[in-house]
Amino acid sequence: MDKQYNFKENEEKLYKEWAKKDVWKPKGEGKPFVMVIPPPNVTGSLHMGHALNTTCQDILARYYRQKGRPVKWVVGTDHAGIATQTKVEKALLKKGIKKNEISKEEFLKHIWLWKEEYGNQIIHQLQRLGASCDWSKIYFTMDNDYQEAVKTAFKHFYDQGLIYQADRVVNWCTRCQTSLSDLEVEYRKENTKLYYFKYDKDFPIVIATTRPETKLGDSAVAVNPKDKRYKKYIGQTISADFVGQKLNLKIIADPMVDMKFGTGALGVTPAHSLADAELAEKYSLKSIQVIDRFGKIVSNFSEGLKVRKFKGLRAIEAREKIIEELEKKGLIEKIEDIKHNISICYRCEREIEPMTSKQWFVSMKPETRNPKSETISKSKIQNKSLRELGMEAVKSGKVQFVPKKWEKVYLNWMENVKDWCISRQLVWGHRMPVFIKKQATNLKFKIKNLKLNDKDIYVGDNPPEGFEQVDDVLDTWFSSALWSFATLGYPKKLDKKYYPTTVLSTARDIIHLWVSRMIFSSLDLTGEIPFEKVYIHPTIYNQEGKRMSKSLGTGLDPIELIDKYGADAVRFGLTLLNTGVQDIKFSEVHILAGRKFANKLWNIARFIEMNEMNRKFLISNFQFSLNFQNPIYNLYFNKVDKLETETERDLEQFRFGQALERIYHFIWHDFADKMIEETKQDESDEKMVFLQTVFSRLLNLVEPFMPFVASKLKSETRIPKF
Ligand SMILES: [Zn+2]
Structure with a gap:
């Protein structure tokens, strides 16, 4: 034996051996121990959270293997729609190629090339950490088989009557050109102005807003029913000439209105605010689109916006013009400086523009399961909603969270879960297997809120003549939700030897996005729970208690630590800190x-x-x-x-x-x-x-x-x- 342990030489040699195809295939007899790795983004690189989670899983895999159980640890990567698309877009821009100057097909080709070249970086990094996954097959959520699983699942949900299309106010990123789920929206505190003004000189109520330009689309003013100041106006409809745009404003009373914010009176803009859209539904208000998907004032006037002088202006430019005009007319009462939480896109940090658009949804509600034909059985799922399925699995103890406190978080979320918006306006992803009759598509542009007839929609592989596929792709989480069973034989033949899996080890921030959806999808599509236990690992913070993030400069690269101290040392340090009782404050001392x-x-x-x-x-x-x-x-x-x-x-x-x-x-x-x-x-x-x-x-x-x-x-x- 050498005098000193040379970790570099040893780890280098061993990880290459362990990365070979068949080393970690399940062997032995008895009850298998099965895990699916949370698939990292194909464009990603290892961060401290991955390092911790992979270590936890590998400890279990190696321990139960030692005990003689057949261990299957499924591995692969996620195509990560918006994350990958943004990354490739930026890489192309460096080469002088602009995404909107090339065709969709060309752009897709670039993404696949990029994936081939850089996509497996994270796989090698997992191997360097010593992960003993079953490397005989590395799954990818865009593989052909996986595409089949996605299509089959979509068709199943559609046939069950759980998928529908509707106009919704969604979080829209005007740069990424896609809708974002609530969970993909982040917040930033910003100094901004709160404007107090009247729509016109005869309007009896002063409203307050941070976004005067959207007021071009107002159809009501909402006050609190308890607010004595406005009682006499409730129920009236008052017309106003707002900088040239004629508005008919219904005065409505709703307990949701905060009497203390601004003047206690809100202009309601159904087309550009989630909360206002809810009011609009409740009080049957008209929705007028003001801003288009590029963040500019609309140029198409059929929708109700009649004033032409702002058309094509960016929202912020229109705001300045409107304020200028209101000031000239003496309609501004005051302008207040406030700190405001603005919502931003989690990928590109641009401010979110709430916008009405046609999107596809999966219903979570109990009354919606309504099979399209009588040959489709409801028996397996006993007519339960997806929400109920998800809640029962945990309440009954069939799926258990460790630590147990996360069950409450999960159940609270499911209790209040909204319908799941599954369409995204991206190029990279699973294109929705939905085909629409051409005449119906044309009609759609002429008539707003047109409900597509079932006969105008075809879902599946072989559309009849005269149908064309919709452009939208599916939310990345729609395909991730199938991960635990699409990697184990679904839809052809689910491998019952390994399913349901034993343990899922993951991070708390994807309990909603991923864990919940995997549970109800699995129950609805396979009749089985996806896993028996969900282990939620602690979050790693730095010494100051800040989140570790590369973009914030507070992150550490686990690969650098492996180079410096060895993978064993990194695993040791992270594990010693992981007592499961509280979150981890990382320190290099433990790795040393x-x-x-x-x-x-x-x-x-x-x-x-x-x-x-x-x-x-x-x-x-x-x-x-x-x-x-x-x-x-x-x-x-x-x-x-x-x-x-x-x-x-x-x-x-x-x-x-x-x-x-x-x-x-x-x-x-x-x-x-x-x-x-x-x-x-x-x-x-x-x-x-x-x-x-x-x-x-x-x-x-x-x-x-x-x-x-x-x-x-x-x-x-x-x-x-x-
Ligand atoms: Zn964005």
Whole structure:
């Protein structure tokens, strides 16, 4: 053995061996232990959260493999619609290629090329960390088989009457040109102005708004029913000439209105505010589109916006003009500086423009399951809504969250879940398998709120003549929701040997986006729960308690840490910090401790080896029995037994940090400091067998946590394998 443990050389050699196709295919008998890795974005690179989550999963995989269970750990990547598209768009721009100057097909070609070239970076990074996934197949959410799964699932939901198209105010990014789910919207505090003004000189109520330009589309003024100031106007419709646009404003009373904000009177803009759209539905208000999908004042006047002088202006330019005009007319009462939470796109950080558009939805409501034909059975799912299915799975204990507190978070979310907007106006993604009759498509542009007839829609693979496919692609989470079973044979033949899976280990911020949708999709499409346990790992913060993020400059690159300290050390450090009790404040000290521990293990092995060589001891010559003459040795095995039992119990309960800490202390402070020291004088053969046997068992305990050094010591020293 070398004097020093060379982690670089050892890890380099081993991870290449472990990355081979068939190394981690499930073997053995008994109840399989199955996990699907949360598929990282194909364009992504490893961050600390991945490193922690992958370590947790690998500890379980290696531990249960050691116990003899067939372990299947499914791996692959997600096509990550908007994230990938934005990344490739930026890369192309650097080469001087603009997305809107090339065809859709060309752009798609660029994305696939990009994926081939850079897409597997994260897979290599997972391998460097030592992840023992089943590499014989690396899934991708845009593979042909996966596309089949997506189409089948879509058709199933459609046939169940759960998919519908509707006009909705959605979060719209005028740069990415797509709708975003509420969960894809982020917030930023900004200084802005709150304008107090009247629509015209005769209008009796002063309203307050941060966005005067949208007031061109107002159809009501909302006040609180308790507000005495406005009581006499409630129920009236008052006309106003707002900078040239004629408005008919209904005065409505709704408890939702905050009496203390502004003047307590709100201009209601159904086309450009989610909250106002809800009011519009409640009080049957007209919706007038003011801003188009590029963030400019609309040029198409058929929708109700008659004033022409602002057409084509960017919203902010129109705002300035309107304020100027209101000031001239003396209609402005005051302008206040306020700090305001604005919503921004999570990809490009541009301000969100709430906008009405036609989108497709999956219904979560109980009354909506309504099969399209009588041959479609409802029996398997007993006519339950997706929401009910999702809630029951957890309430009944069939799916359990660890730590348990996340069940409440999950159930609260499901309790109030809204219909799921599944259409995105992107190029990269699963194109919706929806075909619409051509005449109907044309009509759609002429008549607003036109409800498409079932006969005008075809869902599936072989549309009849005269139908054309819609351009929208599906929300990335629609395909991710199928991950646990689309990777295990669905829709052809679900592999019941491995399904339902055993454990899903993931981050808390995707409980809503992903975990919930995987649960109800699996139940509805396969009749099975997707996994028995959901382990929600802690979040890693830096020393100041800030989120680790590369873009904020508060992140650390796990690969750099692996280069510096070794993968074992990184795994050790992250695991030791993961006690499951609270979130992790990351410190490099723990990783350094991991490197020291790897060296310690090496030194113990060397000590044993040297002892052996000095005495020309050959283990094969020794009559092996675990009955030692020296009672101290016999007693010591009880301690090791206990350590093994405690480790098993800890890992069953996902107490990774506690398990590792106990093993670490035992090896360092009990085995090395006491046992080896105290028996230095004993030169018997049985001591050699004793030390080697104990060390071998201890290495088995270390292996799931620090597989590189443990494997090396197990394979290359003469420690017997029992
Ligand atoms: Zn954007």
